[in-house]
Every structure is written in structure tokens, then in C-alpha cells.
Amino acid sequence: MKLKHIAANKNEITLSDGTQVLFSYATPVAAWKEGEFFKTDKFWSKTTSRHINSWCHLPIEKPQEYFDNLVQGV
Numbered sequence: 741m742k743l744k745h746i747a748a749n750k751n752e753i754t755l756s757d758g759t760q761v762l763f764s765y766a767t768p769v770a771a772w773k774e775g776e777f778f779k780t781d782k783f784w785s786k787t788t789s790r791h792i793n794s795w796c797h798l799p800i801e802k803p804q805e806y807f808d809n810l811v812q813g814v
Contacts, residue, residue: 741814750791753814761810762795764788768807770796778802 742754751763762770770779770792779792779799792799 746795747791749787750795752795753811755810755814759810761807762791764791768811769804770799771807771810772796773810776800778806780804780807 741756744752744754746752749765753761753763755761758773760772761768764784764787767784767788769784769788770777772778777796777799779796779801780803781801782804783789
């Protein structure tokens, strides 16, 4: 796993399979996996929405549980 600091309260981790996961504060909210962007369907805050929108391009919405499961045990 590789951690990349992007901006204040905005970080990205790269998992061993190459999946990239965006964290806003301490919450996984978006991912890039197998050539596609995904974002949470849950609204957290205006700031988190800005983090997602600046990181993702044409994302597909997934339930928040999808992102929680991606990083479970990391």
C-alpha cells in the first residue's frame, strides 16, 4: 500500500492490486479501479464533494459500503 498526500484532508492510497482510493478526511469516498472511476452515493459535506469532483472524471456511483470494504483491513 502506498499513501499519497494530495491536499489538506485529501489523501490517496494505492492498494497492492493497483486500485487507488481517495480519502476525504478519514473516509474512503472514491476509487479508480480497472480503468474506471467510482464515487460514493453518500453526501458527506461540501468539502468532500469538492475533493471527489476534483479527483474523479465521470465517476460511477456506488454505495458507501463498497469503499469501506475496499480498505477494510488496510
